[in-house]
Amino acid sequence: MPLPAPLVLEDDTATPMAVCEHYAGSPAKARKILGLWAAQATTGDPGFDITLDLEDGAAAAGLDATLGLIHELAAEVAQALRQSHRTTIPGLGVRLPSPQHPHFSPTLEALGRSPMAAVVERLTLPKVAGRPVLEHAIALIRDAARGAGCAALAERPLQVLVECHASLRDAFALAAHPRVSSLSFGIMDFVSEHRGALPAAAMGSPLQFTHPVMVRAKTEIVAACLAHGKVAVHNPSVHYSDPLQTQSDALEARGLGFQRMWSIHPAQIEPIVGAFAPSEQELVEAEEILSLAWNADWAPIAHQGRLHDRASYRYYWRLLRQAAPAKAAAFS
Secondary structure, eight states: OOOOHHHHHHOOOOOOOOEEEEESHHHHHHHHOOOOOOOTTSSOOOOOOOEESSTTEEEEOHHHHHHHHHHHHHHHHHHHHHHTSSSOOOOOOEEEEOOOSTHHHHHHHHHHHHHGGGOOOOEOOOOOHHHHHHHHHHHHHHHHHHHTTTTGGGGGEEEEEEEEEEHHHHHHHHHHSEEEEEEEEEHHHHHOOOOOOOOGGGSTTTTGGGGGHHHHHHHHHHHHHHHOOOOOEEEEOTTTOOOOHHHHHHHHHHHOOOOOOSSSSSSHHHHHHHSSSSHHHHHHHHHHHHHHHHHHTOOOOTTTEEEHHHHHHHHHHHHHHHHHOOOOOOOO
């Protein structure tokens, strides 16, 4: 849905991602979340994406175990498609091993030969220590996809995990790459990378939102993504059994400018989706302001004692587009 013509300054055609990205690193966890997705997909949009984890969220094992995991996950994906009577799982991703790991290319080739390759829409790359590592990973993906006879896999959008000094240093360069769709903060690796200089408590709240090093890292990721039209993805709330803490963390993440957040337990999905959704009052205000602007032919207007012009109109139109597309379309 394009911006109303009077508001256009630049291309604004990016498709928003779901605000919640759920990670599953075992067949049992994948079965649970894919089953939930399938049940909700029969009646509408489940409202969250799924990433199947072949790296930190999976058990540390040899290559044979990883290849077996791909086979099992492919079976779970096929079952979810049968249950939902759909042919695709929108937003389905796979987190790969590190590009520097010897299992990276064999894992990709196995994924490319798997039936799952046809429905995987995104690849997540961990341990990307700067732009040169990203370029190397893309070359390996291309070669592995060719070896597997699955050319489409080489073109999948990439999510890059920022979890070390080098990736944070290159955040803007990583976000600028045309293959990259999002940057995601790997908080646990990032804290570990500081070799004891940061306390373990920085992996969770409240320190993850108050320690200067953590705030700098998160705001740098957000700035890099926003500068290049990419999506900034917040780390999960490690307090997975506490929905209220998850909601609080999600609200903090949204306040920092993140547009999406990991979930690591199904109970976290609803609090995340709710926290990232505009309130009813925000939607009412957006509709009122845009209605006044429309009637004024997009000239500056006053609303509740505050000035608004085309700069704020863009903000409120995008808010409506994401939360209430039909209402936004009325002003296009």
